[in-house]
Amino acid sequence: MRKQIFALIMLMGLGTSVAWAQKGDWAVHSYISTNLMFGDTDFDHPTKGLSPGVGFALQYGLTDDLRLYTDASLASINGGGNEYYFEHQNLTGILGLQYDLLGAFTNEPSKFAVFIDGAIGWSYFQSIAYNTNTNEVIAKVPADGAYSASPMGSLGGSISYAIANQVDVVLGYKTFMMIDNDWGDAQSGGAAESDYFGQISIGVRYSINGHEPMAKVPQGDYDDLVAAKKAAEQEAEEARQELETARRKYDTQIEDLYNILSVMNNNIDSLEQKITVLRSKPESNNEYVVESRGGQPVTPDATNTKWRIVIGSFPNAQMANEFAAQRVVEGGEYEVVFIADLNTYRVVYNSYGTLNAAKTDLERVKSVITNAWIIRF
Template sequence: MKKTLALVAIVAAMNSYAQGTWAPYASVEENIHIGDVRPSYNYANLSTPAGNAGMRMGAFYTHNSQLSAEITLGVVGVGTPGTFSNTIIPVEAVGHYNLLDGMDVKIPSKFNLDLGVGSGLAESSNGNFGFSEHLVLGASMELPGLVPFGTVIMGTRYTAFIDDYIDGTVVSGSSNDGVLRFYTAVRLDGESKKTKQALADAAALAAKVGASLEKSEAEKATVEKELKAAKATHAREKAALMDELEALKAAPVEEEAPSEEPTMEAKGYYVIIGSFPSQEGAERFISELGSELGVSYVKDLNTYRVVYSMHENLAEARTALEAAKAVVETAWIAVY
């Protein structure tokens, strides 16, 4: 018993310094004893399954996808109705080695070879109680997704005791007793795999929405840039139309009928680069440009225009307009 407890303590200490996870663990089992007394297979008699049932509780440690272990305390019954009945209180430490590690297998997610040791408090043939150490060999498989709160584990194990009194009979020269068990267990993994998958899907959706939002912002910036360019083009076209309108106004009117009066001629063409409601605003604009420009007051419009240059014909005004647009893009030609 001391050796078993020492081994359990060593395993627990090693796991405390390792990187892994712990989870609650519980199992139920049905046993078939192998010893000096023949077991009963008459399961129609409920005394047989009831007398050979057991349960265990403990902790399950997962080191990585290949190695894991469990430590349990249980109450196990073995017996043959009408012959003997015994109750064992075993403590076990069992390690698992996954044979499917690295394989893309969904169910079972793991197929383990099990090896462990333990000690059980059992009644001896003379009515006394004592601890009997034992070795555990077996195999198990993990079935995820069957329950929402954990992982179902099913398997079989053979327990080889170092004593011969487990079945209530000691026969000199016979082999020691053993128990073959078939069990089903549940490991409470905490957060279910469906929940983890839902969280992963939500994170992926959030990333997708974020990328879509960034794309929308980029498209919005592109549209705003195109709109700004379109407004600038519209302003230039508007200025050109104003030039055409002023030119049409300045064109001399020819009459078919002879007239003694001379044809009206335009006074001149001014290239305008700004229009302000006050003279101070116009002069401030000129000072900001740092140029020697003139200010013309238009009485009909009650506005002060900044004159870039004055010309006697439209061709010269158009040439000067190109230079004026380098200063103010919306420059235009006015007729006086």
């Protein structure tokens, strides 16, 4: 029966993930151990030197450095001397506190951690003593089929190393005291009123709701950082507003410059600002009709003053119409106009009601015709 219980708890321990969240979170810890009874174990009996055990714990971080934990373990302790040897088994549960020494003295995150801990609890144990020479049972504590209960206290420490964000390997040691009970080796006697045994363990600890390691910052420094962040955000907003104001100012100046440039281009094209389009009746000196590339009349609105993108200038109408027919840039109205003062035919890609609309299309047109320009008439 004891073997079945031992096997069941060992499977539970080995199947349990590990236990400590790096920053005040929940964690679980499973481990295997070897155990020895102080004052009674000299390992003279060759087959009783290994004393295996298994356990698991649940931990919770009360603060960054202080942890509350509960631990359940099943351990065997084998030892003896020249006259007798003993076999001891115990099922122990403890509740304790664990303190991070490195974390208490440094704010820098580290993969290593060193802990001290203390705990109190309760143990149910059974010990059997055998004659070393005959292997006969000479004492059994307590009676057959029962376990003796004893209050327990423990002190110890551990070293852990983080192999992943939520996973640590832990090497630990604890000294357990069976309070006011010296029957741990199935024999009573000696000056000590309590038996002691040690537990050396290695295991894995897993943070259930872990997160990326964080450095600790004093409250005053944290407040300064928050204030500096708010000040930086305010300065950034003020700078953004200043930049937006400057952008609007420069946009206005650029539009003014385009207006001036347009006037200059108009003056160059015609000192009298007189623009004549291709005539449907060349013999007429007074009637002008704006025509499209195909000879169809254009809406009269085309003769209104607008911002226009000019993509070509030619000495005669045939060349201007042939160029317009190629439609080298997608879209556009492709109107051909005649500048009387310069005796020049120009191809207008498109006409716009606002400068910004013309500027938007100009960048695209210039990717094909680099010497395109904007003029207003």
